[in-house]
Amino acid sequence: MDRLGIHSFVWTGGQTQAMLEKAMEKSAACGYKLIEFAYLRPENFDLDALARRAAALDLAVAVTMGLPFSHDVSSEDAETVKAGERMLADAVRAVRDIGGRTLGGILYSAHGKYARMPTRKGRDNSVAAIARTADAAKAAGVGLVLEIVNRFETNLLNTTAQGLAFIKETGSDHVRLHLDTFHMNIEEADPAAAIRLAGDRIGYFHIGESNRGYLGDGVVDFDRIFDALLDIGYGRDITFESFSSTVVDEGLSLACAIWRDTWTDNVPLAEHARRFIELKMDEAGRRRATNARP
Incomplete structure (x- = not known):
């Protein structure tokens, strides 16, 4: 693991600059080395100030997002796809300007429940849009990762195998997968095997x-x-993500079906998550060492 991160939605809905800065301070205080933000609209936030605050707190930054249906790059409508590409280009620039290292999430389609199967034309549009976005991200020094999510949040990439086939079609060496244990638990027959498959x-x-x-x-x-992550030698960022209607804003609550309070006090939640992840990583390492003994 490179850095252990936490999603800002554990702390705040993130509607204001002050909210984001407070989330950064709480993340650092709980021992995290990375904070993940949702889409940062440059017109709404002072990205330079956020970058300075992150540097002062020794926090790396990642950004994840999902496209709205009006900007769906997997649409068959050319204008909708163009709007989505512009949104992705803006997001790449925002991640660069805040000093971030990664742009991820549901970048290849809208974030929401579709009422139809994906089409070949729509998929081709998405592949082309992601390939062009990857070029821009590479030039900006921003990693591009595609989150594989469950069937109720996209109709395009629900499994690791689908994601691997998609990034192969882009022809880009700058596109990787963004896996999530919540979604894998729903869609993968064997999440550990999927991790090993992706490598x-x-x-x-x-x-x-x-x-x-x-x-x-x-x-x-x-x-x-964690055994699978150790087996593939995973050395990139791991981020804790948890949502509760106590904190998450209305838009995401609707998109992710957060209808209840899964917790009400975020500091104990964050502290427990860091300890839990570190413990599980340590236990995986000890299991490997034990199994390696003659």
Whole structure:
């Protein structure tokens, strides 16, 4: 693991500059080395100030987002696809300007439940848009990762195998996968096997419980997850993600179906998550050492 991060939505809905800066301070105070923000609109935030605050707190920054249906690059409508590409280009620049290292999320389609199957033309549009965005991201020094999410949040990439096929079609060496234990628990027959299948193509990793709450309170088999990450030599960022209607803004609550309070006090949640992830990584290392003994 490179850095252990936490999503800003654990702390705030992120509607104001002050909210984001407070989230950074709380993340650092809890021992995290990376904070993940949702889409940062340059017209709404002082990105230079956020960059300075992140540097002062020794926090790396990642940004994840999902496209609205009005900007769906997997649409068959050319103007909608162009709007989506412009939004992705703006996001790449925002990540660069804040000194961020990664842009991820549902970049290849709208974030929401579709009422139809994906089409060949729409998929081709998405592949082309991501390939062009990858070129811009590479030039900006920003990693581009595509989050594989469940069937209720996209109709295009629900499994690791689908994601690998998609990034191969882009022809880009700058596109990697963004895997998430919450989504994998829904869609993958064997999440650990999916991690091993992806191997070095994983560029970013979300740790989240099956109920979006406290790690260990759901059904995700984290022992097998961390064994698999160790097996592939995963050395990039891992970020804890948890949502509760207590904090998450209305838009994301609707998109992710956050209908209840999975927790109400975020500091104990964040502190527990850091300890849990570090413990599971340590246990995986000790299992490997034990199994390696003659």
